[in-house]
Amino acid sequence: MESRRARKAARPAIHAMREGARVFKNKRVVQMVKFWTVRQEELIREYGHLGAEAVADAIFAECGVRRTVRAVQQHAHVIRASLRVRPPCPECGAIGVPLNYQSGLCPVCNEKLRLAEAIAYNEVLLEEAERACDPELIAGLRREQAALRKRAERLRDEYGLPGKQERKRSHGGCLCPVCKHVAGCRRRDL
Secondary structure, three states: OOOHHHHHHHHHHHHHOOOOOEEEEOOEEEEOOOOOOHHHHHHHHHHHHHOHHHHHHHHHHHHOOOOOHHHHHHHHHHOOOOOOOOOOOOOOOOOOOOOOOOOOOOHHHHHHHHHHHHHHHHHHHHHHHHHHOOHHHHHHHHHHHHHHHHHHHHHHHHHOOOOHHHHHHHOOOOOOOOOOOOOOOHHHHO
């Protein structure tokens, strides 16, 4: 590798060359261009979000001038253009905006996604509320409960067992399984 002094000494000779001249370096021919055009700088700003390699490829494709990745990086630094790779929003294609780390979307698309999720959740809640307040379902459950009550009443009548109210009156008002129908509930004492 040549020294900094040697590169500095070679600069006037390179800049004195006419555009398109060829310099032999490392056994290959490199076309030398001594200045950056306005269009090339626009391409740096336009494609900078894709990285230095993409900018170099775009310059070669549009202007026909080969720029190295390092040259693109240096000139981007000079014109204060960012070469930070920023992926576009997958939903709308917005470039250069910060993407949400969870959803991977730009702020607008992320808010649209959250709104759609909230609407879907509200629809689910409404369906559940309608199912919970269904009069036919409630009537069916009440019929079932009434049938069980009737069955229990028949069993009490068949075997001569006291009803709920009679048991309450005869045992001091407690029917819990802890005190076993003894006067005074143990739960109250605890």
